[in-house]
Amino acid sequence: MNQTFLPFALPEIGEEEIAEVSNALRSGWVTTGPKTRQFEQAFTEYLGGGLECLAVNSATAGLHLALEALGIGPGDEVITTTLTFTATTEVVRYLGADAVLVDVDPVTLNIDVAQIRAAITPRTKAIMPVHYAGLACPMDEILALARLYGLKVVEDAAHALPTTWGGTLVGQLQSDITVFSFYANKTMTTGEGGMAVTRNPELAKRMKVMRLHGMNRDAFDRFTSKTPAWYYEVVAPGFKYNLTDIASAMGIHQLAKLPRFLLRRQYLAARYFEKLAALPLILPADAPAGDVHSWHLYVIRLSAEAKVTRDQVIQGLSDRGIGTSVHYVPLHRHPYWRDRYRLTPEMFPQADAAYQTMLSIPLFTAMSDADQDRVIVALVEVLA
Numbered sequence: 001m002n003q004t005f006l007p008f009a010l011p012e013i014g015e016e017e018i019a020e021v022s023n024a025l026r027s028g029w030v031t032t033g034p035k036t037r038q039f040e041q042a043f044t045e046y047l048g049g050g051l052e053c054l055a056v057n058s059a060t061a062g063l064h065l066a067l068e069a070l071g072i073g074p075g076d077e078v079i080t081t082t083l084t085f086t087a088t089t090e091v092v093r094y095l096g097a098d099a100v101l102v103d104v105d106p107v108t109l110n111i112d113v114a115q116i117r118a119a120i121t122p123r124t125k126a127i128m129p130v131h132y133a134g135l136a137c138p139m140d141e142i143l144a145l146a147r148l149y150g151l152k153v154v155e156d157a158a159h160a161l162p163t164t165w166g167g168t169l170v171g172q173l174q175s176d177i178t179v180f181s182f183y184a185n186k187t188m189t190t191g192e193g194g195m196a197v198t199r200n201p202e203l204a205k206r207m208k209v210m211r212l213h214g215m216n217r218d219a220f221d222r223f224t225s226k227t228p229a230w231y232y233e234v235v236a237p238g239f240k241y242n243l244t245d246i247a248s249a250m251g252i253h254q255l256a257k258l259p260r261f262l263l264r265r266q267y268l269a270a271r272y273f274e275k276l277a278a279l280p281l282i283l284p285a286d287a288p289a290g291d292v293h294s295w296h297l298y299v300i301r302l303s304a305e306a307k308v309t310r311d312q313v314i315q316g317l318s319d320r321g322i323g324t325s326v327h328y329v330p331l332h333r334h335p336y337w338r339d340r341y342r343l344t345p346e347m348f349p350q351a352d353a354a355y356q357t358m359l360s361i362p363l364f365t366a367m368s369d370a371d372q373d374r375v376i377v378a379l380v381e382v383l384a
């Protein structure tokens with residue numbers, strides 16, 4: 001192999017982020033402070049009015065805060081997809097509630113709404129749609145179902161920045177809380193980080209308090225308001241989920257670059273659609289006309305005509321210096337979830353079949369057309 005290794009994802013971090021982080025470090029204010037306020041305000045402006053955006057140190061933290069604020073607890077059930085990262089469901093267990101996993105739609109690989117309906121019991125309290133790979137779930141149906149049964153909706157939008165449903169940005173839909181991730185491989189990054197978004201002031205208030213130890217004032221407020229800096233009250237046993245100004249410094253500039261990042265991802269996705277069309281592959285579902293797919297991931301599946309296995313394709317690409325990943329080993333195949341809920345692959349025929357043939361190929365803004373050509377040529381060779 002004489003070419004450099006092409007990873008499946010890489011962040012694109014420019015001089016603006018580096019300068020702003022240096023500025024944060026030099027300012028002496030490195031924990032949550034003015035840059036985090038600025039990042040939250042910019043995020044609110046990006047999504048549009050009527051929302052409160054709370055920066056947190058991961059999407060996992062945001063999802064935990066969301067379910068806690070909604071009062072999810074022991075005995076409650078939360079319905080979500082088996083084709084997700086364990087963060088979606090571990091937060092349900094943090095609160096002593098149970099995750100009820102359901103199968104996906106075979107075309108979009110998003111949660112199957114008919115399966116949600118079938119899984120509703122008197123204990124069901126919430127639905128957590130995951131916008132898989134950056135394609136929105138059918139939110140009108142999910143919100144209608146939630147309204148009908150009096151359920152809460154928390155969108156796991158870790159992949160979905162920016163994604164639209166019916167022309168509206170995810171984050172602005174009528175769910176209770178939406179949570180974005182800024183993990184290193186996401187569509188924008190703060191290294192680690194996330195944003196919990198809600199239009200409900202009561203939920204925002206609870207998440208704000210629980211984000212920082214259950215204290216009724218954060219450090220920045222204590223050092224900038226007229227009440228004595230040392231005084232605060234603990235009103236609940238909260239968590240340590242605040243985002244640092246070092247991370248927010250990155251976020252401010254990553255967010256400003258998001259429109260350009262999206263264009264690049266859309267361009268690369270369109271190129272894959274064109275150049276991979278003749279191969280024995282099932283290419284990912286695109287967004288409906290007029291809607292935006294964030295293209296966080298480009299997940300291909302081998303079709304029945306393929307003469308090689310998924311693992312052989314991964315090996316073939318690896319031999320050619322190309323990184324891939326699999327999103328995901330479905331939760332029903334992980335020992336903890338499998339054993340706790342006595343799950344079998346037969347209970348999730350669509351997700352399980354997709355899992356066996358899927359891989360995520362490189363898609364990130366900093367990859368060149370030549371990098372992408374390498375992936376395309378390698379796939380042609382491996383699938384020949």
Ligand SMILES: Cc1ncc(COP(=O)(O)O)c(C=O)c1O
Binds near residue numbers: 059060156194
């Ligand atoms: C679907 C999904 N939900 C939640 C998370 C958790 O995000 P974070 O790493 O920011 O906690 C991820 C992260 O990879 C994810 O892919």
